[in-house]
Amino acid sequence: MNEYDEKNVFNKILRKEIICSKVDEDNNNLSFEDISKQAPVHVLTIPKKKYKDFSAFAENASDGELSSFLKSIFKVANKKGINKTGYRIIINCGSDSNQEVQHLHAHILGGKNLGPILK
DSSP, X not given: OOOOOTTSHHXXXXXXXXXXXXXXXXXXXXXXXXXXOSSSEXXXXXXSSOOSSHHHHHXXXXXXXXXXXXXXXXXXXXXXXXXXXXXXXXXXXSGGGTOOSSSOOEEEXXXXXXXXXXX
């Protein structure tokens, strides 16, 4: 895989060059509304550090960063009220998964029955 692309849209959001609709933020992560919603609730959670994908994150992040990322996802589910009805977390990694933005991001989706994962 190639190196991290400083010009990716999520890095621009972190640098405040692009505005987002923030849902939550802590020292390590930012969560914001997806602009191309695929469900009534569709939030993205990204680490603030520059990790191209999940593999780079799992290999290089500290235990604190790993834990913080998962807790941020859970916090979003609670804030959006989907923790009781159910939600889906999607992390695409690499070209075969069709990862569109080369910065680790988790999609948190819910608010309706999401159907099967793959057809």
